[in-house]
Amino acid sequence: MNPRWLAVPVLVLVSSLAACRSAGNDAKAESSTASTTSANAAGGQKARRAPVGTDPGGVGAGTKLEPRPGHELAAFAGGCFWGTEDTFRQVPGVTATAVGYTGGQTSNPTYEQVSSHKTGHAETVLVEFDPAQVSYEKLLGVFFTSHDPTTMNRQGPDVGSQYRSAVFTFNDAQANAAKAAIANTEKTLGKHVVTQVTAAGPFWKAEEYHQQYDEKTGTHSCPLPSRGT
Structure with a gap:
């Protein structure tokens, strides 16, 4: 990791980000994942979800991505990560989950390099999931309803190739599911979907201040009108 990532004050870095991010800083977080609870229908008690981790595929170790036994990986780019x-x-x-950069040509890029539009990377979320609890198709549904997949290289005020809509797949089954989801989304919206489907390549974890940003800051940043609305 480039040591200057840690040396630059967070406030200075945040002030230079896109308008979507600046506007989101005053919003309150709707919930904290670590404390998410659900009612137990049988006993009326509260069942606490296990905290969501921050090293999908062991990405924090800087090694080849390997999900935990029985788990799978997914990667989605849909604007501000x-x-x-x-x-x-x-x-x-x-x-x-973790945020980072993929789909480009430069090794271990910085946020500033990606934002220059010269590296080809997209702001991407790497997700590890348990397929016994949630299917890949369900994750695709979340993805396509949480951003606008009909705008090329843009989500709201955030403009640039790093904000493109893309699904990075880890096997043929994921690629086929993503293409089917695109076809269904086009039928639902009546619009052309520009989402790219690409085999997953190297994933470079973003600077620490980007990781779990909304949880750290207590904001609920960046979600924009979705599904072409």
Whole structure:
């Protein structure tokens, strides 16, 4: 990791981000994933969800991505990754998430390099999930309803190729499911969906201040009008 990531004050970095992010800083978090509870219908007691982890596929170790036994990986790009990550962290069955950069040509890029539009990376959320609790198709449904998949290289005020809509797949089954989801979304919206489906390549974990941003700051940043509305 480039040491200057940790040296730059967070407030200075945040002030330079896109308008969507600045506007989201005053919003209150709707919930904290670590304390999410659900009513037990039989006994009327509260059942606490296990905290959602932060190292999907062991990405924090900087090694080849390997999900835990029985788990799978998924990767989605849908604009500002703060809000996209927050959305997936609320989904039961998701066991870990991290934000980062993929789909580009540069190794271990910085946020500033990605924002220059010269590296080709997309802001992406890496998701580890338990398929016994949530299907990949369900995650695709969350993805396509939490951003606008009909706008090219743009989500609301955030413009640039790093904000493109993309699904990075880890096997043929995921690729086929993603293409089917695109066809269904086009039928539902009556619009052309520009979401790219690409085999997953190297995933570079973003700077620490980007990780679980909404949980750290108590904001609920970036989710924009979805499904082309």
